[in-house]
Amino acid sequence: MRFVFFFQVILALVAAQGAAACGPDSDCRIGDRQYRIQWPDDARAPVGAIVFAHGYRGSAAGVMRNRSLRRMAEAEGLALVALDAGDQDWSIPHAPGHAGSDGTGEFAYVAAVLDDVARRFALDRGRVTGAGFSSGSMLMWNVACEMPDRFAGIVAVAGTFWQDPPGHCATPATSVVHIHGESDPTVPLTGRAIRETWQGDVHETLEMYRRLGRFRAAEPARIDGMTCEGWRNAGGDILDFCLHPGGHSLRTSYIRAGLDRLRAAGRM
Template sequence: MARRLAQALMFAVIAALALPLSMASGRAAGTDVEATLPVDGVARSYILHLPPAAAGGNPLPLVVVLHGGGSNADSAIALTGFSAEADTEGFIVAYPNGTGRLKPTAETAGQFSWNAGDCCGAAMRQDADDVGFLRALVSTIEQERAVDRHRVYAAGFSAGGMMAYRLACDASDIFAGIAVVSGAILVPSCTPSRPVSVIHVHGTGDEAVPFKGTPERESYARAKFPPVRDSVAFWAAFDGCRAQPVARATVLGIKVEDYPDCRAGTAVRFDVVEDGYHAWPDGQMTPGFAATPHIWRFFADHPRL
């Protein structure tokens, strides 16, 4: 299982890095800014994508996109296509880099992860203050750009999805909503200060973050994964939604479960990809279902009230 987990977590990274440059840079309509931010004496890096709409000066939504384990901001750009979506829909995107090894080798340079609680990698071992970094990142962007503070969101894949859950737990005062693809809550004690909208996308055939969880800690991620439904059910309960979701089929192989009547205008949605593996759905392996525009529509419909 540990070997399959390692292979699966790295699959999306390899696939993203293998994309043609034209696809990875298919965001030419906007502007990319590479920057660093000092946090606890460490220079943390990120890429900021500004859509053409940013030139107008009106406050725009902000989406923080969190890469998977063993990956980085550049790979997240290529994997998710959020920059192209931002250019079309008019929102700002930040792609932060997580924490790497203290002494990276040529092979591990540029491979980062997130301290998502009980996961993952060097970030967890070093107890990196990734919540503090991402708080500072949002604050810096808000000071430098016109941001709609009612529309600040986080989206993440794999370890990045687990970090998005941690932000919902520990920084719910900032984030109106989160999107998780192939992740789970691994925060030992999740105590949000306010409701957060949550959309979770997960394949039933995911071997890296198993749909039904794991009975013991996995050696690669050093985590014991709970059943995915437990993470979704936690947020449905905290947000005061109905306990039983309303299920509906959308496109072939996708089942949507919506938890209605959540408080404070929030929503909880669970998209189950039948036989789906550990991947960011791009509309090709899942015809008719691409995660990025689907997530953006959910975010756009659920600002903080």
């Protein structure tokens, strides 16, 4: 009996060490890539998640240094999953330095992260929100186009497709809340040239997604400090476009506002 008890203690210690080796301060390895995760304390399983994509030259470790974002996820009872490009930027269609990429590698990585989180933790797959800032927002727009079934919704801040919107996207469309600064000089609303490519036009992206999801004009969101337009489709999904008077910036309140909109639409 003592041997059985000792063996159970050893197993418990090994399990605890394994969990500690994958968290906000250490990488969760999947193949040659990694991500980081903060699991909420005292949350009732299964738990929803915010899957966050960093901007240019960012990292999963850098996302986890954002204490405000971590506190918000904890208060919402959601896991915070920080993706990592493994390079300076995401390898998505038309991105500078990634000529010829169709984004397949990144989409496979995002899917692998979701599967790995569900394997390690009690993840509620129906309450996973994708979010991103700047080039991370560009990744999330591509995710909304290529794998909308894996996300309850997307909160995209200050970034859209490179060049033109894609000619084809998977259906049915998911819910998207896009937030942008009116005076953003880094990713202007109409885009700008970057090396051999150029940033897309936000209005063209929204028009494409409105057609794809058969969105119709609806009551716009009311968010302090922002001016919004809103659309809704027959399936209950939402498409929101909200402008703030600032530039190229990320605030935790933007992500929270997006979550509130998705929750109000019954998507979270």
